[in-house]
Amino acid sequence: ANWDDDENEDEDGKYRDYYYDDDESAASASEGGIFKVVVPSPLTAWRTQAKLAVSSKSGRWGRDGCTFGLYERGTHDVLPIPACAVHHPSVNRAVAALSDATAEVGTAPYDEDMGEGGLRYVQAQVERLTGRVCLTLVWNAESVKGAQPSLSRLVKALKKLEPNLWQGIWVHLNPNHGNAIFARGSGRWHRLDGPEFLREPLPGTDPETGRRDGMVYYTPNAFRQGNLDGFDNVAVHVARAVPAGSKVCELYAGVGVLGLTALSHHAREAENRRKDREWYGDDDDDDVEIVFPLAGRKVEDCPPRMRFAPSPTGSLHVGGARTALYNWLVAKKGQLDFPGEDGAFLLRVEDTDLARSTRESEESVLSDLRWLGLDWDEGPDMPGAKYGPYRQSERSSLYSKIAERLIDEGKAYPCFCTQEELDEMKARQEAEGIPPRYDGTWRDADPEKVAEKMAEGAPFTVRFKVPPGSRVVIDDAVRGTVSWDAESTVGDFILLRSSGVPVYNFCVAVDDASMGVTTVVRAEEHLTNTLRQGLILDALGAPRPRYAHCSLILGEDKQKLSKRHGATSCNQFRLDGFLPDAMINYLALLGWNDGTDNEIFARDELIEAFAVDRVVKSPSIFDMDKLRWVNSQHLKMKSIEEVADLVREQMNMVGLLNEGDEGIEVRNFVFAATALAKQMMETTKDAALNAQTVLGYGLPDTFDALPDGEAKEMIKGGNFYPIAQTLIGDFESDALPKPDPADPLAPFLEDISKPIVEDNQVGGNAYSYPKAYKVHMKSMSKALGVKGKHLFHPLRLALTGEMSGQDVTKQMALIAMASTEGTPVNSDAAGLVTMEQRIEKLKVFCDSIPEEFRAPKAKEEKKKGGEEKADATAAAQAAAAAAPVAADPLDSYDGPPITALDIRVGRVTRVWEHEEADKLFCEEVDVGEDEPRTIASGLRPYMSKEDIEGRLVLVLCNLKTRKMVGFPSHGMVLCASNADHTEVKFVSPPVDAKVGERVTVPGISFEGEDGAPYAENKVGKKKVFEKLAPHLVTDDNGTAEFMGRPFLTSAGVCTSPIPGGNVA
Template identity: 55%
Template sequence: MSALAEDTAVDTAPVLSAQGSAVRVRFAPSPTGTLHVGGARTALFNYLKARNEGGKFVLRIEDTDEARSTRESEDSMVKDLKWLGLDWDEGPDKPGDCGPYRQSERKHIYADVAKQLVDSGFAYPCFCSEEELEAKRAEAEAAGRPPQYDGTWRDADPAAVQAKLDAGEPHTYRFKVPPGKVVAIKDLVRGDVSWDADSTVGDFILLRSSGVPVYNFCVAVDDALMGITHVIRAEEHLTNTLRQCLILDALGRARPQYAHCSLILGEDRSKLSKRHGATSVDQFRQQGFLPEAMKNYLSLLGWNDGSEKEIFTEDELKQSFDLRRVIKSPAVFDMQKLRWMNGQHLRALPDEELSPLVGTALVEAGICTDAQGEFVAACTHICKGSMELVADAVPQVQMMLSYPLVDTLVSEEAHEIMEDGFVDIAKAVLAAHEAGELTPASEADAAAQWKAWIKALGKTLGRKGKRLFHPVRVAITGAMSGADVGEQLACLRAAGGEGVEHVSLDARMAQLREWVDKQ
């Protein structure tokens, strides 16, 4: 039984007329796993190209690999793209004139186009069994020839071909590569690339004996019928371009402009993989990275605007993106750089946007139960300047709520402070607490009261700079470093007001008194 549909008729002219007008780009993932950061960068570059030039961004699901493609994978990829904020103009959930947008729903189209290629002499049925093909490959390799199909059925007697078709014998459909054909492209990233088609690929399969179309055939047909003007993808797809161009040429359709971006490498210069840590978009989302930071960082993996600028808003990326500034050398994924960049974007958020993120992290860590109270607001204000990830607030807040005085005082780090009269500072802090000087009359006056107190203490003791601030910090917080002590005290007061477990100022001073009494 023929794999070609005899009764299909697809009017492609109206769709193909879009070619050569407005920019139309596509992101076409195979739903066989999660969205890798390499795929996310490809999607981002296509998205920015479309938005920069007022074009259309198409989402196409390439799910003809029936054994591995799943709707669950497709749904997770769509979720990740939406989290990144890469909205598409046409896709499975946004029907347009070029649908359907899942390849599994376009089989009748591929069958019709294959029939057109057979009728025009660019394709033919091949009745070789898998055993015969394997024998031919082994023979070619033994003779030192490329293991390509030898054209057994390329110019077979039409009557013999028809007899086998009538008998329902299993067969594939192969593309007839023109003798001496050279395919050349001017890649927007890699420059001039060319192939000797006949010696490189030979007559390749378009439709399997099951009627399932092969990857390159689907891609070429879809790019043509969807009016794709630019194909931006990873360099590993460069070798697919030869077959796709041959099919497009045979269909009389204009080729899109190609841009093959280099691979993303790990810091050891090998291809980025799971052994380098997180590689999927969802993993980075779960770790607390912001979508704005991910877009910013991914955009700079192989592209820059010609300046030293590193922090971009999405609007700035849309305005600046140009394929001519994509370089062909590999990009290295630097996790520390991503963390730093995420910190920059966190600090750029208004407190009213950052506070709920911090609050959620603190609630999930069991530190508090209210993600929007004064305690969370105080913690956000304190942690904002040092966070690279929202989760970084958790250990900082846990440290603020604790009072590791004893461990700190016996540490090597505290030796200099201990030798420089720490006992005198401790006694002065205890006296101030007993006099109520460390408890403000109101939160509105707290910051000014704290500054006035520590300034007066410095004059009384004849200390200034780190000889004053470091020992006071240790006495009140129990730690050698951290946020502004006055701000930490405000955080403790908020914790007390909301029932957050913590070592109160009274409990701290009791521990400090116990230590002083032993000296």
């Protein structure tokens, strides 16, 4: 059957057709069994039963074939109504029997010709008399042996026949011959089988007969909540299903056979009728008051009333979240501009598609909106609100009343066209090359003919009468002027289906009018719906809202955003450690900007800056890297304490912390892990994952197992082995300083606020461990004759198993916290390797290092005397001439160009301490512009104001301004630091360098378009500095360089007192 498109319009304004072409699949599954299943409407029931009847193996009704019928709630009686009976007088008695379950129902011989008219008649009569209907199919066979596989095939065949039908399917066989249960949950079909399933009888079941009187009420949503694996008996199912829900199942048992019948349609309809009474007073349509709050007013003069109208068929995704955000921003700004008036952000649930809509999905969407902080002023959880109810499924009385009014006013009419007539009409128009649309057969029908059809009980739809020559024109805030020729585009479209269910566009237009919506901001895919909605609003005498249709959001491959692009649901972003403020910041930028280069907005700033007329019409690209960068900026604006609370949630999610631990040890560990990762983390989950990396130990068991790379080359240099042996000896003799258990946060004091320090009662000598470690490293350097990176890189690899990372003393402190007795850390989940275990692994690794790499390469003695020197010079020159030219390290570099950075000489003209951040200095720096720049630097732990004020520095200038604890910082002063970041010194230009001149690198052109620095937003978005930073270092003499090339000014090279350091 291919039904009228308008009849099958779904909640998104799209269309779907039903085709049944799988006879073979259905026929192959006809051996036997019993199952019962929910269907959304009687029409679907009879269409499905007719298809299966044709496929039954015997071709007739009865014990050897199959029986179909209606099952009335509260009884055990099945009312058989064969598909062929729609032309039989018994149909009338069958329908009447729905009100009297004891009535006898006749049947007729099997007849394959069921007739379209009969189907539609049954549908109309049954839905008019009762909503309590579901389809019962009983498949009989001589034996249930071997039936289980055939039932599996039957389920698959049914899913193909009606893919949108099933809320769930339960199949049970005789427990003596095996059994199975199928249910849909978590988007897939779960199956349970085996004799354990029915080992225990149901509570109250007669143990001798297996019979049970009465009903056990059951919530089928429990099946769909999660995996069913592990349920081992029916009693467990019933026990877990006792709580009441909006959908009801009745579980009943007989001898050897157990069946489930779901009556969700009945439960939902009963709930809707109750809601109607709650909002409208009673079920009498005459008492429904039709009010359009904006009638006679100009919407542009009214305080904004914005709506977000999701369909509860899944979770909230990026596109829906952006739509909700834009509406919320306009509403909140309107409430500031029109205080005390009727402006609002309202939440309306469009759940008219009962087969797909669930309260679980609705609650999921509401939960995501709450997480984002998009609070609504009116919504489904606010009974008695002014313009409610706010679920479309609870507004049926209003839709019916308005449809009747339109008919009375001659703006709509009943249409009795059969599906065959509509199909013929469509085929004729296509053959003539005319766009298919309804031709108005019943538009101006004779009233007597209409009355005659009504008296016959003929099913009908209600169609809107499109005014002749009408056009719909809107001034879209995003797309400009859009117009349609209504009469030639859509024809007279359906408002109410023959079942009385309103179509999507009718509901939306009525709701927007009756709720006083002033502006509709939604996705561009709804643009075509505006035609029908505009016509309906005009007919109702309600002003049209203003419209803004936003562009699609695409993945980086320019395809529509979907799950293949990664996380798209708001809940997944929450689980991945993104902040709600960062999410709304980024979502706002997907199609909008404020006309400046600013990309970081607080919530209040967005409300103030947002305007719909700045939304662009071109599609937006969802850039996960950009989202992570935005999130990192919002993390930096939070205090360490605020971030630590969020990090703890992530640690609990990944199982890093023991359940139930709430002591000070947990707090210390979380704060330490957060402080360790705060500067590098982009999400709060990064801190939890970084803690796992720190607690683990990546050094392999043998030298040969170490991958080729920096670490292996460093070990081949010969310094690692003697340093590791010294470290092992110092640890075993207790000479190596260790974190103080009494002061666990000592290495982190520079990161953590004073109240936290005082709360943890950190001792007066809090820096003892970091200082002791530094003194010991200097002693080791002197004893071994190595320094700089030749000392610190081997030490880091030996202690942490990594060549790079955060401060070693902080990592050692975190490991110590996780290794102490009573630790809050789940050592298995964390992959914890204690210091004792590390030392043992290090011993094994050192034993595998080849002899030639166990000592530094010996230096040749210098020859003395002029002759020897001359000989050496000549030999060197000859060797140089003969040797091939050394490879330029720049040849293998594939990162962003150094020219992307705008590094200039600057002079610090003023310095003061930040009032709210203990480690920040605030500075004014002259970089040759009209006004000095304000820059915040984290230098207070390393320098005094006197060390900074008046000196020449290098400034990275093409960074966007961002707030550093409220202080606007526009740039970064470059410094060098040692590997452990215990020493930090300026990278200084020569004293006679010119303020404002750009720093260059020899051998690379800084001229022309290719040598121009990147724009500020590109540097941030593409993470240019982060990618270049590993290559910005100081050499053994302290000269700042990039890929072996020094930083140059007009007066010479730039240097730092720290050799072998990193520049940042």
